[in-house]
Amino acid sequence: MSDPxxxxxxxxxxxxxxxxxxxxxxxLDGDDERVSGTVTLIVDAGSVIIVDPxxxxxxxxxxxxxxxxxxxxxxxxDVVFSHHHPDHTVNAAxxxxxxxxxxxxxxxxxxxVARDADGAMLGPSTRLLRTPGHTAEDISTxxxxxxxxxxxxxxxxxxxxxxxxxxxxxxxxxAASRDLLLSFADxxxxxxxxxxxxRKCA
Numbered sequence: 001m002s003d004p005x006x007x008x009x010x011x012x013x014x015x016x017x018x019x020x021x022x023x024x025x026x027x028l029d030g031d032d033e034r035v036s037g038t039v040t041l042i043v044d045a046g047s048v049i050i051v052d053p054x055x056x057x058x059x060x061x062x063x064x065x066x067x068x069x070x071x072x073x074x075x076x077x078d079v080v081f082s083h084h085h086p087d088h089t090v091n092a093a094x095x096x097x098x099x100x101x102x103x104x105x106x107x108x109x110x111x112x113v114a115r116d117a118d119g120a121m122l123g124p125s126t127r128l129l130r131t132p133g134h135t136a137e138d139i140s141t142x143x144x145x146x147x148x149x150x151x152x153x154x155x156x157x158x159x160x161x162x163x164x165x166x167x168x169x170x171x172x173x174x175a176a177s178r179d180l181l182l183s184f185a186d187x188x189x190x191x192x193x194x195x196x197x198x199r200k201c202a
Contacts (some may be wrong), residue, residue, distance in 0.1 A: 008118075010184040014125025014144030016044040021065040022056055024087075024192040026157065037088040040152045040189050041069055042143050044123025049078045050095055051141045051152040052191070054088035063094065078122050082154045082191065083135045101128065103137040131155050131181065133174025134165050134191070140181060148186030150195075155181055158193025 024038035037054035076095040140153035
């Protein structure tokens with residue numbers, strides 16, 4: 001069984017800014033072998049965070065989207081892997097100065113610093129939460145912005161579902177993770193799709 005989802009106090013508003021650099025997908029133009037994760041930029045005080053720098057059709061387009069937000073690859077301070085599937089991780093090296101965060105450690109250079117991600121703060125208004133279900137190790141990135149709370153997560157593939165994760169390792173844990181996130185999220189940024197407002201989709 002997965003570890004239980006931990007409840008944290010999530011501020012309804014904060015200092016973070018959130019920008020989706022690339023909307024992910026599964027299957028594109030009738031080609032089921034095309035898969036891409038959603039890539040998100042969070043700027044929170046001195047932290048410049050990239051969530052899930054995974055498979056994209058064009059690295060150049062991804063970096064151009066970053067630069068359109070007045071950030072360069074070298075400016076990125078932190079990279080978050082929601083989980084260790086390659087469609088969410090393979091482009092981490094585009095950000096050479098960044099610390100990399102997963103569910104149990106921080107990696108930088110040759111240093112592997114063990115820590116539980118649950119509740120870890122990446123900025124004054126940005127934290128990580130354990131949200132198992134898709135995998136036992138999944139984490140979500142929660143950013144409180146002036147416009148509400150944004151959550152980058154693979155608890156949903158997209159706004160359209162599916163209701164049950166076809167690759168999920170623990171459907172009961174996934175349901176608990178979704179319930180937790182829905183208790184405070186104003187915007188969900190899913191693993192393979194555009195952002196959506198869960199209250200409008202309910």
